[in-house]
Amino acid sequence: MKKTFLLGVLLIFLTVGFSNAATLRVGGILKNEHGAGIDGVEVEILYNHKIIAKSETTDEGTYFIETKIKNSINPRDVYIRFDKTTYKTIEKPIENILHSKLPDGSDIYISSVNETLHRAITPAFWIALGVLVLTFALISFEVLHRTVAALFGASVLLFVSYTLGTFNESYFVLSFEEAVKGIDFNVILLLMSMMIIVGVMKKTGIFQWLAYKSYALSKGNVFKLSIILMFVTAVVSAFLDNVTTMLLIAPVSIEIALMLNINPLSLLIPEVIASNMGGTATLIGDPPNIMIGSYAHLTFNQFLINLADVITIILIVNVFVMKFFFGKEYKKGRIENVDELLQKLKEEYKITDKKLLNYCLFILGFVIVLFVTHGFLHMEPSIAAMIGASLILLFSGVDITEMMEHEVEWTTLVFFMMLFVIVEASVQTGVIMMVANWVKDLAGNSLALAIILIIWVSAIASAIVDNIPFTATMLPVVAYLTRTIPDAGNTLWWALALGACLGGNGTLIGASANVVTAGISERTGYPITFKEFLKVGVPATAISVAIGMVWLLLGG
Structure with a gap:
């Protein structure tokens, strides 16, 4: 009875307590x-x-x-x-x-x-800004390898956050969790998967065979050969990474040029300029586009529909720009026995594994279909590339260890990841907002002025620094302008893509493909100097960007 009474009192107390809560x-x-x-x-x-x-x-x-x-x-x-x-x-x-x-x-x-909430300018702001500028400077002036520079910058930001930031939160730049969240793994996995696909395709000899066919189609006419090589390079770069395209086509082009007794630079410079143009036309053609597409959730078809036409016009116009600069060199390339040279090239540059090639082309076609339909399927482009890479590895019989060690450019992938961390720190501390406010103040609510600013600032900056870190920095800026400028739609994203990718043609260090091509050329005894590339790259870039700007201002 006593226990029952106590339970009853407790129940009443709890009921009253909760009823008053x-x-x-x-x-x-x-x-x-x-x-x-x-x-x-x-x-x-x-x-x-x-x-x-x-x-x-x-x-x-x-x-x-x-x-x-x-x-x-x-x-x-x-x-x-x-x-x-x-x-x-x-x-x-x-x-x-x-x-x-x-x-x-x-x-x-x-x-x-x-x-x-309004930003506060704290020591973390200046640390993030300082690391961003220092990283850009180290990359631009090639003081350090770009991966080392980015890794150093990201490490400094996290180290400061967990040392000084532990004792004074005004020095806390970003957390490890924020750093990981800032890495866009859609970009990383897409690049890695496409490297594997290209690595397997290299074993078939298809890229060397394309160079031979280009010369066969030109029938000994060197200017015609240059045009064909430019278009082949542009088309291949639209569906493969343009760095990979130049790695494959440049060595063959040098050999053909030497056989024709012309300076290899008269083929290489037009090719690398065309590769950056072709890469601009699709979602997967150039790293800046991959980054833009992933950040803004733009599909493969949207890139193709909005950029392919203007890139075709730009490419055609630049054929005549290249003739202006290299026309005299092309006239030197006369071969008395064209058929003999063709036979030599046919024997040297042929398909080495037809069965593997057919399988690779089937898988590549399947991947491209997925790229085209990924918007409808609500599937990230990286998934399409990953399934293609895994199928090629599964059935081709290639050594996975060899692929991972020799074909996947881990230094490039680490560079991307560390760069994303540095940019995320700039976002978290308000550095990016400062840039966005500056552009917004200049543009006001004018879409036309915003297009002009973004495409030219992007082109000039991408000619000075590598277009990958610049694009990473501009992504949140353009996102803000797209939200705030009336009727902007996706136009400003196309302005960024055209400016960043075409601007890479301005100087020798403007795009990764330029640097890679210069390295290949130098190893064969024909170095591309900064001044020599500048002489061709600046006019080509100015004309290309002007065409792109007019295209966007007229409504694309």
Whole structure:
């Protein structure tokens, strides 16, 4: 009986206690000055100057807090605090709290608090900016290998965050979790998979055979050969990485040029310029496009439909630009016995494994179909490339260890990953927002002015520094302008793609394909000097970018 009595008293006490408890629910969304949600903001509810509940915003910037209070509350004593490093802390009373009763008779208080947070210029801002500029400088002036420069920069940012940032949060740049989240694995896996596919195809001799066929079609006419090689390079670069394309075509072009007694640069420079142009036409042709497509969720078809036509026009115009610079050299390349040379090339550059080639072409065709339909399937392009690479490895019988060691450019992939970390630090600390505000102030709400600014700034910057780090930096800037400028649609993304990819033709260090081609040429005794490339690259780039700008201003 005594136990029963005590249980009854306890039950009454708990019932009364809970019936007198009040529930407080607060939710909302936190945005930055550009209207984008801010993740990782610490949200605290204070009552009578004491923290009674905590939460954190999601990736979209939303938050929701529900907490219990023993007794009814005085709404005027409820405050909310928003706090995140590199943003100004806000603490304010919660207004417009709605009060009602739950079915059990207890009180419930509900409110919504939305807020725009403004950046605070902290030491972390200057650290991120300093590392970004230093990394660009080290890459541009080739003081360090670009992968070493990017790895060093990313490591410094994380090291500072977990040393100085531990004792003073104003020095905290970004967390390890934020760094990992900043790496776009869609780009990494797409590049890796395409490297494997190309690596297997190299074993068939298909690329050397294409060079031989190009000469056969020209019938000894060197200018015609140059045109054919430019278009072959552009088309191949549209579906394969342009760096890989030049690695395969450049050595063969040098041999053909020497047989014709002409300077190999008269073929190589037009080819590499064409490779950067061809790579601009598709989602997978050039690393900047891969990055843009992944960030902006643009499909293979969207790139092809919006850029292929203007790139074709640009390529045709540049055929005559190349003739202006190399016309005299082409006239030197006269071969008395063309048939004899063709027979020699036919024997040397032939398909070495037809069975493997047929299998590779079938798989490549399947992958391209997936690229074309990936928007409809809501499938990332990397998945299409991964299934193609795995099928080729599964049935071709090639040595996977050899592929991974010799065909996959791990230094390039590590460079991309570390670069993404550096750019994410710039996003987290507000460096990118500063750049975006500058461009927005210049452009105002004018779409035409924004197109002109983005395409020319991108082209000039990409000629000075490698277009990959520049594109990574510009992605969030263009995203902001696309949201804020009326009727922008995807036009500004096409401006960035055209500027970054075509701008890479401006100087010898503007694009990775240029550097690779120069290395191949130098090993054969025909170095491409910075000045020599500049003489051709600047006019070609200026004409190309001007055509692209007019195309976009006219509505594409």
